[in-house]
Amino acid sequence: MTRIIIDAGHGGTRRIGNSSAYGGQAPGGLLEKDVTLDIARAVVGRLGGGAALTRAADGNLSLGARAAMAARSGAEVFVSIHANSGPPESTGAETWVHPEAAPGSRALAKGVQQSLDRLAGRYGGAAEPHAGQMAVLSPAAVGRRTDACLVEVDYLSNPRGAARLGDPRQRAAIGAAIADAIQAHLGNGARHATYGDRPSPDPYIVPDPSSYTGRGLMEFVRAWAGYFSRWARWRAGVPHDAYHYFPHSAICELELSGPTFARGFGTGFYIGPNKILTCGHNFKSGGDTTTQVIVRPGKSPVQSIWPSQTFAVNWRDVVHPRWAASEDDDWDMAVLNVPGLAAPNGEYFSLPNATPAQTEQIVVCGYGKFQGDGSANDPDEGQYLDGGNISHATFEQYHFPIQSIPGHSGSPVFWNDMAIAILTGPRILGRRLSDHENRGVRLTPEKNDWILSR
Ligand SMILES: [Zn+2]
Incomplete structure (x- = not known):
């Protein structure tokens, strides 16, 4: 049973609807679509059988088609993975929820934000999730029972962020941190007391x-x-x-x-x-x-x-x-x-x-x-x-x-x-x-x- 859908942002070589193919690009040429796919794979690899990807290869899907996969499978969690672009000094993770989302989505986003902040060595109060009318998070599209958020894992436009996102081991660590936040969210949600029969290793x-x-x-x-x-x-x-x-x-x-x-x-x-x-x-x-x-x-x-x-x-x-x-x-x-x-x-x-x-x-x-x-x-x-x-x-x-x-x-x-x-x-x-x-x-x-x- 698929309980978790992980969406790797962008993909392929053609824009599909509002989903651009390449996404952002680091000064050295690293593409957002490749970063998102690798991290999404790491998340699903760590979560195991209950989790699935919207795309397993380098292809694009419309935002609606991505969200629909969560609705179709009745998933409890949908996380869309992206990498940010902005001024060169901007750094760190950012999370987003739809303004009409139920409180569960906000809790999920907060957990993901906190986990990525800890991974980056920032402890204490995590930044609040942003709210935005994002088609991929629309409750009508992902399903009203699905907790959904989007995460910008770090900035490709920042030299340190680009170096971090270009390192396969750092991407694996980011994937692990997101996976653990999802597991903790499902564990806390009381929908199911436990996920799997073993605790997962700490990131x-x-x-x-x-x-x-x-x-x-x-x-x-x-x-x-x-x-x-x-x-x-x-x-x-x-x-x-x-x-x-x-x-x-x-x-x-x-x-x-x-x-x-x-x-x-x-x-x-x-x-x-x-x-x-x-x-x-x-x-x-x-x-x-x-x-x-x-x-x-x-x-x-x-x-x-x-x-x-x-x-x-x-x-x-x-x-x-x-x-x-x-x-x-x-x-x-x-x-x-x-x-x-x-x-x-x-x-x-x-x-x-x-x-x-x-x-x-x-x-x-x-x-x-x-x-x-x-x-x-x-x-x-x-x-x-x-x-x-x-x-x-x-x-x-x-x-x-x-x-x-x-x-x-x-x-x-x-x-x-x-x-x-x-x-x-x-x-x-x-x-x-x-x-x-x-x-x-x-x-x-x-x-x-x-x-x-x-
Ligand atoms: Zn993106």
Whole structure:
């Protein structure tokens, strides 16, 4: 059943009625019709089966035909996606509703506005939706039971807006923010108590990778602090140049294999000149055990910066005894000694000598298949750097609102040069895994003693 119709503004090469083909254009040539289609696809991709597009390809439709799709399917939500044009200094998202729309449309628009404002790092009171006689939002055309709004996601006429809308990852983040606002709207509307059976991941800020530069730890720390000052949560792909320097040089991709599986990925990090810390489940998870691991320190998505080496392992020798005995989440840790593969530059993470506050800002960095599928042709295997706050702590674990990425297991949870935990994966809430929260094994003095004894 289609509950949500997402309209990608404009399209094709011919005006149809009042729908122009190309829409606005950025100074560099980027067309509104392409931006809207990509974002609309991201929205529907995230919402899943209950959502559909007015156009799935580069073609135009009249405004009436777009609205009619919502009426025909009896959709509860209709969102038309556009990109703005105006004076070069204008920036940010704008939402619109029809003046005759029911209050639900206004609530929907407000939710979308707020979600996009948060994505752009603006918290606090969101701008009120504008009202306009827009044919695509006419209640007579979309259906009186459909909550409908139009969103101008950002300004193509602004250089920063154009750069943002030209970046596929930023478009994906914008799509995710709109999708989450729609889900929240349907959840709050009491028409249906829930949408789907799992919460969707929180949207992330994806900062411009060129803003993440530096040579050495302190410059990187300044970059993290800058992100934290603007956004509570963010994810950044680590640029190629950064792999030469600590901390990224000390973070290793682990390619794992064993009798029951051909290829898996995890992350580990140096905590000594020839010593790597990671999670226990990279070596033993149920009946799957790892017998060989390829360790690749500071591997960039496009080439190896540092030498790699293959090690044969016996999982019993590397995992913590309490993980070996019971797979106890509090002890999901392993120490791998890597003779002959020294920490690049001789730099490695320190173990904690203090206890961070529960709300401490933390950084996680690991080898995630964020966009790549891990196939041989897929080069997207670089490090991803995530920032968030510790939301909850137990004696043995930290929890934080950072999504899990396959391949991230065993990543350092750190601040400055101090690893405070090992990322182990989604937090269990009730009896299911959370999409919102990950957890890490906390490096307590007792655990540090075991690590140092290995
Ligand atoms: Zn438009």
